[in-house]
Amino acid sequence: MNAVVRSVMGWSRSGIRPLFILGIILLALWPTLMTSAYQMRIFTIVGIYALLSLGYQFIFGHAGALSLTQGTFFGVGAYVTGILSVRYGLGGEFTVLLSIALPLALAALIAAPVLRLESHYFALATLGVGQVMLLVAISWQDLTGGANGLSGIPGLTLFGLEFGKGYGIMAVVWVCVAMGAFVSWRITRGLYGAALVISRENRIAALSIGIDTAQLRYAMFLLSAMFAGLAGALYAHTIRVVSPEALEFAIMVACLTITVVGGRTHIAGAILGAILIVNLPEWFRAMEKYYLIAYGIALLAMIVAAPYGLIGLLEQWRAKLLPEKPPAMPPAEPFIFVRAARSAAGPLLEIRDVHKHFGGLKALNGISLMVAPGQIFGLIGPNGSGKTTMLNVITGIYRADSGSVYLDGTDIHNKRSFVIAQSGIARTFQNINLVEEMSVLDNVAVARYGFDNAGLVQTFAAGRIDPAWKRARSNAMYVLEGLGVATVAQSAAGSLAYGLKRKVEIARALALEPRLLLLDEPAAGLNEGEQLDLADRLRAFARGGLAILVIEHNMPFLMPLAERMACLDYGDLIAEGTPAEIRANPLVIEAYLGTPEEKRA
């Protein structure tokens, strides 16, 4: 019992949680001080927008996609409630549920074409969806009431109980906010939450450790639609009118502003943002027609002062004024992070006649290579010769124009990146792809995503602490120890020296339990001692059965390490053999290594 109390006390003291708890107490007390219907209505509207923003945090904050359909889902939810209650006389049990279901169905329908678009194309496509729904609402007059909309929407009734106005609807709205906050917290924590972070911050890195980023985005998009639909239903029952204004861009702008001002990923940010954005115009009302200028200045000031949202600013202050001790490091939990090939007889990796063109440029021109289990294979060549393109074709980031890639006898050509990673190919990058704000430990732990039932439902259903995340961090600690970088486990990855970052990236790749490890210039930034240390560790992994393909310009590092090597030049394979054969090959010397005289010159 005492341990539980201590644990709760410890939790409540960390970060800005004391302020969060104080905020909840104030929010709970606020209604007791209300003396008018106006104050209740404002508080109710705040709750509705907080719910809308909580939902928007899934797609915009956690998935990092600038969706402009949140206002549309909100409007659709409001219209469903309006139509069902006015035209069919249905009660809240049905209107609310169907107001969640229809935006969910709409999101599922539009997700396929829209979600594969990137950045501003995604934003524009989602904006287009909103415009279509607005036109439908205006034009389908028989159903939607056209531009006038539908009036006379009754107050909310649930199973015969009336929550039409005042404290009733306010209580329902805030119970929904509390439930929404709980759902958001349960889903965005732990290993699933970490997968969301890396997917948002570095999609290529996430794919390289077997995370299906599209699936995460899809789940977040659906969740955002459900929250928006619920907020829309409550809005319709509160305002009692639904008109095309509910689908207009102004709602989306309000939602975006709340989320940016409050904080993109903080539950408290959605609530604080809604309190401010809904109340600010009211506080400035006395300025009559100039109130919008004051509102705009206040907003601008908030965004300039707190670019990561007000909650982010509070966290910064807390960290600066009352720094906390870093949490205790998890114990290292051993696991076998080198997966042996299923068959030791054939090659582990076989590349057959792979071609890849970028317009008129031949990046890979009929390349065939084989890497055996437990072999360290060096790939060299001048800059632009096609080495990194080769890695990208193997890992599915690029699709070869023709040819095949086999892993352990299975054709992986045309498979998606994350599937290839899950099948046992891990990699590092020429330009380091770590999440700078995340700790070293978490950067590595997230690679355990595919191993421990870390789905949305499992994360939601897990207890107060996600056991999958706990195990992943212990496993990550073990890998970090294996690479000799456990001492920096608590540091932010962005704060490390270049060479250490390289090692952390290798640790993350190893946490994937790979059969084949692809390293793109792993010795860059390491001093001679560190290079020797790394080479020793790689040899040890290879002895355990791990095949390693290394791209490197550092010949003193690579030549003693590699058992076989190949050299590319302008997309052609110009030589393959032992390091001694490669060193002596005249084509390699001419294209890449040069003669001792040339080097001196």
Added chain:
Amino acid sequence: MKVSDMRRNNRRRDNCIGLLVATALVACPLAASAQAELNLPILVPITGFLSLEGTSQRNGALLAIKNAPSSVKITAEVTDTGSSPEGAVTALERSLSRGKVSAVAASMLGTQMLAMLPVALENKVPLATVSGTADITEKNNPYVFRFFPGDAVAKGAHVRYVLEELKKKRVALVYQTTAYGQSGRKHIVELLKKSGIEPVMEEALDVAVKDMSAVIGKVQAARPDVIMLHLHGGPSALFIKQAGAAKVNLPIVAGSGMSQPTTVALMEPAELKGLCAETNAAPVAGGSPQMDKFLAQYRAEFKSEPDGFAVGQYDATSMIIDVVAKGAKTPEDIRKALSGGSFKGLAMTYKSDGKGNMAHSAVIICYDGKTRMPKIVKRYD
């Protein structure tokens, strides 16, 4: 004069002074309590796409308050409703929370009115508006009063002028996709149908459309003999300008948007030649000493030209002040007085039809192409 007489006179004088003082003492509080009180929040859209019309409403209401008799003590706070129903309801709730509200000068935006109606009914507070949206007086809500011809009246005048005065039968109808546009279109089509006429073409335009060439092309292809416009001010001006440039030589009869001075100011006088429009009143055209006085006062006070909405809200506010001055004390008194009484305003005489429609007259104005000053060519009562 004898001493006794002097004393008697002094006593009389003292008695008179005493009586006067006593009368004054009694009368003063009576006079103070006799001053009627009116709390009239002005909840109109002064930002957003209806800011011009909302500002006209505000100005009309404020001018009426300025001209109110001293016997009525008026409190009037202006609140922007923006253009969302939520903004209007919040503004109304806010006003209701800040003291006893007698009546409200309410937004002309139909969707905002529809949202405010249940709150007004719940709180038993009359709303006086110049919204043309037909629906607002079709909800059996006894607390709404419209001081602007509804679509039934305005579009009646619009259609009658086309059919009876211009004798046209091949109608091309271009309307807006907004509530204003859809509601007006419905009435125009119904009224034409009663006369056995189907429009030869109909086209709905979004307010954001700036290039009218496509719709003008469709109009020409349908070979009409008249164009009826039911667009907001800005789009009306754009359509007429571009139709002129495309040498469309057809009579155009527009909606009330084209009667607003702010819209007319967007066009050269020559571009207005032959153009007609329906409205409730054309204050800039004058027409009566009262209207001339209003026009001068409005220009001096707000440095701008009044339109029909300003006149409508002026008349609405004046009628409320009048009924309060005549003894209406509570919101319920005001509602009853507005429902049962009549009032001669600047634009017309207002009287409720039982549903809150107070305005039953409309006029057709036309421009001669020499000035931006319209002339009233037909009045429909």
